[in-house]
Amino acid sequence: MDTNLLIGFGIVLAAYILILVAIGWYFNKKQRSVVDFWLAGRKLGAIPTGFATAASWITGGGILAVTAMYLLNGVGSIWFFAAPNVIALFLIGLLVTKIKSLPAITQPELLEQRYAGSIRGPVAIIITIVMIFFAAADISGLSLIFNVFFGIDPVWAAILIAVSVSVYVLLGGLSAVVWTDVIQYVLLAAITIFLAIAVIFAATDVSGLTMSQFLTTSQPSSWWNPFALGLPMVLIFCVAIMPGWISEQDQWQKVWATRDEKAARNGFFLGSFLMLLIFGISCCLLGLGLKFLYPDITDMMGAETALLRFITDNYGAPVIIAAALGLTAAAMSCTDTFATSGGSTISRDLYQRYIKPDATMKDLKVVNRVTVLIIIIGAVIVSFLPIDIIGFIHIATYIASAAYFFPLMGGLYWNRATKEGATVSLIVGGVAQISMVVIDLYMGATNGVYYLESLSPIMTGHGVIIGMSLSLISLVIVSLMTKKSSVYNLAPFFPKEAKKLERDEVSHVNENSEEYKAFQKVLQIEKSGERNQLQLDLKASAPLNWERFTDELKKSNEAWFSSTGRNNIYRLTHGDLLSCPVISRGENEQEIWISAEPRIDGTKIAHVEIFLAYQEIAALLKSMGIFTDFLEPKKKK
Structure with a gap:
């Protein structure tokens, strides 16, 4: 080992890493949420x-x-x-x-x-x-x-x-x-x-x-x-x-x-x-x-x-x-x-x-x-x-190809794909591919050719073609044998399904009311490309039981929907899920964040939808003996 060479590299690498750390520190100061x-x-x-x-x-x-x-x-x-x-x-x-x-x-x-x-x-x-x-x-x-x-x-x-x-x-x-x-x-x-x-x-x-x-x-x-x-x-x-x-x-x-x-x-x-x-x-x-x-x-x-x-x-x-x-x-x-x-x-x-x-x-x-x-x-x-x-790299890629490529792409482009079909496809393709990788690694390679490939060229890549085929077949057969997914699950992915959810809510809000004007003053708006990022921060008068709160909210109005647990609850009124109001936990147990990312030409409707979301949340919490107030927008660092 050339000690001088190693020391020289160590100094240069340390300086380089300091630059990277400075970049990390800079962006750390700008973070507010997990989206950041x-x-x-x-x-x-x-x-x-x-x-x-x-x-x-x-x-x-x-x-x-x-x-x-x-x-x-x-x-x-x-x-x-x-x-x-x-x-x-x-x-x-x-x-x-x-x-x-x-x-x-x-x-x-x-x-x-x-x-x-x-x-x-x-x-x-x-x-x-x-x-x-x-x-x-x-x-x-x-x-x-x-x-x-x-x-x-x-x-x-x-x-x-x-x-x-x-x-x-x-x-x-x-x-x-x-x-x-x-x-x-x-x-x-x-x-x-x-x-x-x-x-x-x-x-x-x-x-x-x-x-x-x-x-x-x-x-x-x-x-x-x-x-x-x-x-x-x-x-x-x-x-x-x-x-x-x-x-x-x-x-x-x-x-x-x-x-x-x-x-x-x-x-x-x-x-x-x-x-x-x-x-x-x-x-x-x-x-x-x-x-x-x-x-x-x-x-x-x-x-x-x-x-x-x-x-x-x-x-x-x-x-x-x-x-x-x-x-x-x-x-x-x-x-x-x-x-x-x-x-x-x-x-x-x-x-x-x-x-x-x-x-x-x-x-x-x-x-x-x-x-x-x-x-x-x-x-x-x-x-x-x-x-x-x-x-x-190849092992990781083959597992991804066989396990979740078809559940993922099928979900985006085939409205008949179901959760049962996707789950079976994932399990069958993933287990098959991991098993074939284990077999090849256990049996070893001769002259650079793994065991499965030596049996047939179609088994090249630890048999990934077989793993993918099993995944695709499982998705199609099981999906056709099971019930079609809910319109709430399909709407964000397929425009025809989304039309079933569309509502006209603008006419139901008095934009000249004092409550709406107060809401507009604290609504945070930031342009981001072809969309606006909207956020309204609320503070409850007492710590929330988030599980009870979200369950009761979904019971109060069928528009409130979540397919991803209780961490994000959407007010789903049309197919563009990014534009729909979504609530999430704030910095502590009393904060509620309501956000949406509408296209610029749909921002006015999004304002109304966030306002309605706020009213429904406030009414529900009031019935539970908890009052809400707007939080002033936080200054960006």
Whole structure:
């Protein structure tokens, strides 16, 4: 170990982490609610969204692994990992209109809104497992980088990234994650592009060829064939990988965090391009140059360290430190995203939904931070399993594809899907896929081919095609055999169902009354893209029994509805759930928050609906011997 090199890197890394912590601290001061923590206040623009979506899927280990695949297999290996990444981000961009219209914070919450029933808990558990495996891939890759560059034991590398990421994510939530990801993408892109150019120039110097000659003649034409695997295998990999990535919780969370559909769509299209720049172009050039420079490399282990070998063979401390920092930034940019996303499912979908439905915002702020630590610690432990970097990512993706892709997408686009069908689909697909992964890991691989794949090409990817098929068949058959979902569950997802709920309530309110004028003075209004964020804060004269209060509220008027436990109760009067008033716990046991996010042209109606919601809440509490008053808007920090 070069002690001076390690000390130099430590100083640079410490300075870099301080910058990230400062960003986390800045956004911590702006937080008021869990929406601020988990969804950045729904105010993200296209540019930060684009950089964050790309950075959150570009790991340090992923750069090494993708480069290694190009080195060993040529451009055809793009279908193993790179192309599905790029295409998945682009496809999410095409789906943002549907995703953005639904006011969820997590996918399990979304599925409970669609199906009701008990599906939320199992989905939350599966997503937590998936996020831990994704984060483990980042930690595993960083351990390899630190071991080659500095001789650091993998345990210390894992601890380093865990502590670093925890600090700034715990402070700033998704806002900190997004803006640190922007910095991290710029850093990792600069380093990767620099190394790609350096490797190609080194290869041309050794070969004595011009740049154009090297690119066209240094490898056989088959190396450049993107379909060298054969079209059937290309289709198998796309079907196996892309569904899991399209339905990935962390990217949907970014859609919900954007200020409007345009920002979300353009952000994901930008992210797709930025991903292509690294995985599709830079890594390909790295693989091409390294294959010529190190013709002795024939196995994945050697190929994964080829880039690190090139750096240590050709450069001194400044470049090694810069490269290490860039690859560390890539690892952090993914780990923070998966920790935030996985943590949200534990705190909101397990703790608040099943353990403490009456948790206040103050309670959740504490739990949010604990759950992030749980994900990071879990990822550190899992990272020591004998699985390679891409192996971790593929296993997590296959479980997601087989378990909840069809319940999720079926719920969004097929109104006949039922909670029974979704639950059976989730269980059958998830159990089948996890079982096949266990079988493959137990039986091991021969010459890089796992046991199930050796039986048949259709079993490639730990049999994920079989797992997905079982999930789809289960969803369709069981749904057709069971009762159609309630109109209250279907309305936010399907316009035809929503028309059954529409009401004209504007004419029932006297906007010139003193009560309405007082209400207007304390209603908080903030423009966010194509919508306005409205919030009214109430204070009860005594602590509330939240369970009794919400139960009685739903009995008082059929418009009050919740498919997601007692933590969020909607006054559902039309299909745009974001525009409907929703009540939640405030900072303490006496505060009630009423909020809505109507489109700008529907803001007047939303004002009336929030006012009616306030009147109904006040009347109910008065009957219980509790009085309410408006809280003055809090000044933003």
